[in-house]
Amino acid sequence: MNIRAVFEDIIHSFGLSASADLLMAYAAEDLAQGWDNNFHPPRPWNPGSIFGVEGQVLYALIRDSRPDTVWELGVGEGCSSTHILMALEANGKGELHSVDAGLDIGQKIPARLRGRMTVWPEMLDDFLMRIEDVAYSRKRNKAPIPDFIFDDLSHRADDVEKIARFAMNFLPPGGFFVIHDTLAKAHAEQVMVGLRTAGMAQAGLRNYMIEPSDCGIGVWRKPQKEQDDGNASA
Numbered sequence: 001m002n003i004r005a006v007f008e009d010i011i012h013s014f015g016l017s018a019s020a021d022l023l024m025a026y027a028a029e030d031l032a033q034g035w036d037n038n039f040h041p042p043r044p045w046n047p048g049s050i051f052g053v054e055g056q057v058l059y060a061l062i063r064d065s066r067p068d069t070v071w072e073l074g075v076g077e078g079c080s081s082t083h084i085l086m087a088l089e090a091n092g093k094g095e096l097h098s099v100d101a102g103l104d105i106g107q108k109i110p111a112r113l114r115g116r117m118t119v120w121p122e123m124l125d126d127f128l129m130r131i132e133d134v135a136y137s138r139k140r141n142k143a144p145i146p147d148f149i150f151d152d153l154s155h156r157a158d159d160v161e162k163i164a165r166f167a168m169n170f171l172p173p174g175g176f177f178v179i180h181d182t183l184a185k186a187h188a189e190q191v192m193v194g195l196r197t198a199g200m201a202q203a204g205l206r207n208y209m210i211e212p213s214d215c216g217i218g219v220w221r222k223p224q225k226e227q228d229d230g231n232a233s234a
């Protein structure tokens with residue numbers, strides 16, 4: 001699939017008011033690139049990073065939906081963080097909360113973008129347990145409850161399930177959940193088990209393999225009203 005076809009499907013499936021031309025224009029602003037099997041060294045990003053076209057989809061959706069709080073699960077060397085932070089910078093608002101228990105994470109994120117980023121250097125379970133406690137309480141404004149989530153963490157079914165459940169429970173209407181590697185040979189099976197167990201696969205999730213990626217991304221948007229439910233499950 002090319003990136004325009006992806007935007008057209010997202011607009012149709014999730015009832016966006018943006019045109020494909022507008023989303024294409026946003027994508028064209030994002031020159032951060034990503035991993036690509038066809039690049040020769042020195043490559044801008046190493047294996048494990050998202051593809052440039054996937055970063056452009058993330059970027060365009062953040063430009064269009066203008067979230068206040070983005071969660072990124074899985075930082076690695078910082079490719080997806082860079083795309084997200086560039087979009088927040090262009091929007092002139094929003095903060096990024098990123099979870100990753102690894103060492104030396106985010107080393108390639110440009111220094112000028114880091115002001116909007118908070119890194120939680122801990123395991124997913126610890127982070128989610130704490131946030132869920134607050135999210136269920138009356139103190140929601142004291143935690144970074146997201147209105148946009150990007151998951152590229154362990155790709156284990158149980159982790160994917162927990163994150164997808166959190167997204168379905170706590171994203172506001174119209175909030176996006178984007179997940180990497182839904183069609184990747186090494187990860188698709190586990191990732192899709194997690195998404196099915198959470199009920200998101202049956203609730204309108206769309207999967208896209210965008211040329212030249214061989215990973216795939218899944219996109220889901222929390223319905224805004226009953227009508228959206230019909231659209232999303234078409």
Ligand SMILES: C[S@@+](CC[C@H](N)C(=O)[O-])C[C@H]1O[C@@H](n2cnc3c(N)ncnc32)[C@H](O)[C@@H]1O
Nearest residue numbers: 049050074075076079080101102123124152154
């Ligand atoms: C595929 S990499 C992320 C790549 C990044 N999204 C990018 O585009 O550059 C996955 C990251 O998830 C982290 N990770 C895996 N399982 C985790 C867990 N259960 N809790 C916290 N971090 C985890 C690893 O340390 C690794 O850096």
